[in-house]
Amino acid sequence: MHFLVANEILYCIEDYCIKAFCKLRTSRSSLTEDRSKMASIRCFLRSGKSAVSVVLRREFSKTSPAAVQVNVRDALNQAMDEELERDEKVFLLGEEVAQYDGAYKVSRGLWKKYGDKRIIDTPITEMGFAGIAVGAAFAGLRPICEFMTWNFSMQAIDQVINSAAKTYYMSAGAQPVPIVFRGPNGSSAGVAAQHSQCFAAWYGHCPGLKVVSPWNSEDARGLLKAAIRDNNPVVFLENELMYGVPFDLSEEVMHKDFVLPIGKAKVERQGTHITLVSHSRCVGFCLDAAAVLAKEGVECEVVNLRTIRPLDVETIEASVMKTGHLVTVEGGWPQYGVGAEICARIMEGPAFNYLDAPAVRVTGVDIPMPYAKILEDHSVPQIKDIIFTVKKVLNM
Amino acid sequence: MQKMLTLISNVYRLGNASKNVGARMVLSTRFFTDFTPQASFDIKKCELHRLEAGPSETAVLTREQGLQYYRTMQTMRRMELKADQLYKQKIIRGFCHLYDGQEACAMGIEAGINPTDHLITAYRAHGYTFTRGVCVREIMAELTGRRGGVAKGKGGSMHMYAKHFYGGNGIVGAQVPLGAGVALACQYQGNNQVCVALYGDGAANQGQIFESFNMAALWKLPCIFICENNKFGMGTSVERSSASTDYFKRGDYIPGIKVDGMDVLCVREAIKFAADYCRAGKGPIVMELETYRYHGHSMSDPGVSYRSREEIQEVRSKSDPITMLKERMLSNNMASVEEIKEIDVDIRKVIEDAAQFAISDPEPPLDELCNHIFANDLPMEVRGTNPWVKLKSVS
Numbered sequence: 064m065h066f067l068v069a070n071e072i073l074y075c076i077e078d079y080c081i082k083a084f085c086k087l088r089t090s091r092s093s094l095t096e097d098r099s100k101m102a103s104i105r106c107f108l109r110s111g112k113s114a115v116s117v118v119l120r121r122e123f124s125k126t127s128p129a130a131v132q133v134n135v136r137d138a139l140n141q142a143m144d145e146e147l148e149r150d151e152k153v154f155l156l157g158e159e160v161a162q163y164d165g166a167y168k169v170s171r172g173l174w175k176k177y178g179d180k181r182i183i184d185t186p187i188t189e190m191g192f193a194g195i196a197v198g199a200a201f202a203g204l205r206p207i208c209e210f211m212t213w214n215f216s217m218q219a220i221d222q223v224i225n226s227a228a229k230t231y232y233m234s235a236g237a238q239p240v241p242i243v244f245r246g247p248n249g250s251s252a253g254v255a256a257q258h259s260q261c262f263a264a265w266y267g268h269c270p271g272l273k274v275v276s277p278w279n280s281e282d283a284r285g286l287l288k289a290a291i292r293d294n295n296p297v298v299f300l301e302n303e304l305m306y307g308v309p310f311d312l313s314e315e316v317m318h319k320d321f322v323l324p325i326g327k328a329k330v331e332r333q334g335t336h337i338t339l340v341s342h343s344r345c346v347g348f349c350l351d352a353a354a355v356l357a358k359e360g361v362e363c364e365v366v367n368l369r370t371i372r373p374l375d376v377e378t379i380e381a382s383v384m385k386t387g388h389l390v391t392v393e394g395g396w397p398q399y400g401v402g403a404e405i406c407a408r409i410m411e412g413p414a415f416n417y418l419d420a421p422a423v424r425v426t427g428v429d430i431p432m433p434y435a436k437i438l439e440d441h442s443v444p445q446i447k448d449i450i451f452t453v454k455k456v457l458n459m
Numbered sequence: 460m461q462k463m464l465t466l467i468s469n470v471y472r473l474g475n476a477s478k479n480v481g482a483r484m485v486l487s488t489r490f491f492t493d494f495t496p497q498a499s500f501d502i503k504k505c506e507l508h509r510l511e512a513g514p515s516e517t518a519v520l521t522r523e524q525g526l527q528y529y530r531t532m533q534t535m536r537r538m539e540l541k542a543d544q545l546y547k548q549k550i551i552r553g554f555c556h557l558y559d560g561q562e563a564c565a566m567g568i569e570a571g572i573n574p575t576d577h578l579i580t581a582y583r584a585h586g587y588t589f590t591r592g593v594c595v596r597e598i599m600a601e602l603t604g605r606r607g608g609v610a611k612g613k614g615g616s617m618h619m620y621a622k623h624f625y626g627g628n629g630i631v632g633a634q635v636p637l638g639a640g641v642a643l644a645c646q647y648q649g650n651n652q653v654c655v656a657l658y659g660d661g662a663a664n665q666g667q668i669f670e671s672f673n674m675a676a677l678w679k680l681p682c683i684f685i686c687e688n689n690k691f692g693m694g695t696s697v698e699r700s701s702a703s704t705d706y707f708k709r710g711d712y713i714p715g716i717k718v719d720g721m722d723v724l725c726v727r728e729a730i731k732f733a734a735d736y737c738r739a740g741k742g743p744i745v746m747e748l749e750t751y752r753y754h755g756h757s758m759s760d761p762g763v764s765y766r767s768r769e770e771i772q773e774v775r776s777k778s779d780p781i782t783m784l785k786e787r788m789l790s791n792n793m794a795s796v797e798e799i800k801e802i803d804v805d806i807r808k809v810i811e812d813a814a815q816f817a818i819s820d821p822e823p824p825l826d827e828l829c830n831h832i833f834a835n836d837l838p839m840e841v842r843g844t845n846p847w848v849k850l851k852s853v854s
Binding site: 158159162163166184186187188190191214215217218251252253254255256257258397398423424425426427428429430431433434435436437438441442443444445448451452455 | 554605661695699700828829842
């Protein structure tokens with residue numbers, strides 16, 4: 064991420080130099096001469112860029128980052144606030160996002176700051192307002208369309224897939240759809256079958272969509288800003304149980320132009336014996352399991368997918384080629400799920416030859432979510448399930 | 460002495476009767492503690508849409524009916540308040556949408572239809588679960604997620620079912636096409652039954668409701684669409700969500716009736732009218748019940764960020780459905796204060812007993828986890844959280 068901030072700064076410098084150069088041009092210099100001069104300036108700047116960015120990187124790691132505690136909810140809130148401020152065309156719509164401050168308070172304070180035009184309360188009509196949001200994106204705005212939970216997106220899924228995801232392709236590049244659909248995804252606590260489904264696999268299945276699933280506050284902040292700045296439809300899967308969890312964020316992450324690349328996974332923990340690949344809340348469980356396993360001498364490498372689509376296969380493959388073992392962990396159902404896709408890709412790629420054991424998935428139980436606490440607890444992957452699976456895969 | 464006191468108190472109560480909207484009393488010269496067997500009440504005239512004539516403007520209430528309605532509504536009220544308490548003690552978790560304030564709707568509807576008729580509603584369903592025949596114990600045990608719950612603890616607050624009661628539905632508006640479908644089945648089977656499909660003011664803008672209206676009208680389905688307008692869809696008032704707040708007219712080509720949802724007799728007469736209309740094969744009908752919820756949208760909504768405490772207090776003091784019924788009965792000598800008190804004490808016991816059961820009943824057993832995936836199927840294997848865990852599922 065240092066690189067990206069440095070990137071932005073360097074592009075600004077480049078732009079400034081070129082504009083300054085253009086001003087200095089005299090009428091006598093030929094166009095070709097000017098062009099070659101501009102080209103050499105660009106080359107100089109670009110070669111210097113890597114040097115400069117290295118320096119900057121070193122600078123950043125030298126100075127101790129002033130860590131600030133931000134929970135996921137506030138990270139999302141700040142990201143939206145900054146992007147609303149940065150670009151007039153960005154606006155938020157959804158149920159209870161304005162005057163109620165958001166059903167889960169993610170949009171707290173935004174209506175007070177930006178008013179009715181930019182923060183819009185909709186009636187309870189998902190198909191309608193999702194369609195309206197996509198239409199607004201067609202005509203040049205950059206909507207953030209909130210679903211109170213992703214379960215309700217099923218009412219609007221036609222607009223997400225057929226109107227948003229496929230349009231750039233169908234129009235052969237004429238009509239981009241710069242929209243973000245966001246909301247909490249997956250299971251919560253005691254909200255029963257109709258309110259607990261994970262949609263990562265459903266949306267991850269569709270070409271034309273970017274699907275992002277952050278875990279911590281840094282993910283939430285960087286990926287939401289990236290999603291809003293992206294000219295493509297992005298499905299942003301949050302997690303209600305993570306909203307209140309605080310994380311330390313460095314000064315660099317708190318910078319208003321901090322973005323994370325969509326499509327790039329992060330290795331949260333280095334390890335040598337086995338690779339754990341996960342997304343969203345389960346990343347935390349994997350880290351907890353890794354801490355327990357470390358005491359028994361098993362070093363797990365934990366990969367935080369961050370993005371479901373496009374899937375960062377390279378990072379997963381590199382890790383598997385190092386450890387020789389793979390376990391995927393997700394909250395969603397197993398059949399045709401995220402883990403299934405990862406296992407298939409590993410089978411089809413170079414990492415297969417490095418596997419010392421079959422790749423295995425840890426998933427939610429293949430049932431609708433029950434209400435009773437004891438049943439709900441046994442319907443989702445727990446840390447002990449991850450530990451059990453790791454040991455089975457490692458033949459311990 | 461006793462008889463004299465009764466006579467004096469009767470006279471006093473009769474004198475107080477003017478509080479009620481034009482109630483006509485049956486005078487009797489009595490010296491014994493017997494009660495008026497029945498009385499006739501003038502009720503609010505309903506606004507009509509595409510109807511020449513509407514529900515009756517007088518309602519006859521017998522003493523038995525009055526006591527039954529009182530008991531049922533008070534039970535609903537106390538049950539919801541107990542649920543509030545248990546939720547705050549974290550014994551109930553997840554979503555909990557309480558119905559207190561709206562009792563007259565559930566009671567009035569049940570009083571006007573037959574037990575063989577059908578009913579479906581959204582997530583604010585505890586009251587209807589009770590009126591449709593599930594006992595308080597089973598409702599409360601479902602809220603606490605125990606094996607004695609009506610859905611064995613697997614459904615929770617929003618997913619309770621009974622015979623001819625199709626829940627309890629979590630997705631806003633989805634229950635309306637379902638209700639129209641039940642009505643289709645009634646027509647198909649020629650059983651002279653109707654389906655009552657309820658939804659709220661927030662749901663009233665859902666496209667699928669208009670799709671249901673169209674098909675129900677086209678095919679003359681015996682469906683009574685009822686909008687329980689409690690003025691707020693979560694935190695959004697009707698003015699902020701709906702271009703037209705005349706919910707009884709939103710069926711457009713479907714006739715509509717606007718009903719005072721705080722008056723159980725009003726609701727009953729309206730639903731009787733609607734059920735007769737549907738049974739006569741005239742097609743669907745839309746009803747709007749004007750009502751109010753005292754609690755917020757759910758237990759995680761305090762309910763005062765979008766409305767004032769004064770407003771809530773005013774409705775409670777002026778339009779409470781249970782108080783209204785009680786005052787009607789007392790002022791018409793259809794019941795005594797002591798009798799009502801006795802009923803209250805009895806209900807308190809029932810609720811306490813149910814709460815006790817709901818807290819002490821054990822949670823569902825783990826081997827129940829994967830059951831009820833498919834109906835009428837052979838037992839099958841279900842994948843657990845990892846490939847080595849193979850669970851059993853039985854129909």
